[in-house]
Amino acid sequence: MSTDPRAAAEALKAAIDRHLDACAARAGEGDPKVQEAYDALRDAAEAYDDALFDAYEEVTPFEFAESPETGPGDTAAVPAPRRVGLYVRRDYAVRDLDELLAGARAAATQTWPEEAGPAPAEEIASPGRAVYELLNAHGVDGLDELAEDAGLDPVGGTLWVLAEDVADDTLFDGPFDDVDPERLLYRLDEVFEG
16 A cells, blocks of 8 residues: 655654654663664655655655664563674775775874884785774774775675673684574664765
């Protein structure tokens, strides 16, 4: 059954207002009210997109990442875990290898200021070592902030929250060996336009 696009637009506007109010009144990083408002906003935007296409064969610029089958507060599907793991992946396209290597050499100098001058070119000559140096100096969030200046274009990322066994000892030996989708509590995807 098709929804009237005008009614879907009104529902979307209301969802935007609720999301803004929840963000303005949030109680810390993981406020569940903000997440609920986010989910409702995404659903309303998707419903508007569908209604607009059904009525006029037009689309919106919105992109909708797939949500997990279970989510926050879905206690019937997943028992409350005593430990959770955050599995993060962020992908970058290497736009300019020379910029990446130069940025990494500068980062190495910041990390080890007692060393005179920038790191020798032969020490930082591969993308893997370059990203390591950038992460070592700036951390994961810092890499996001300076990626474009370091010759990297963000492609996107995903973060999975999984229920873990309290006695799990794979954190350092095999951290990604057992990423079981059945233990997925929540998933957040980001897609960046190229």
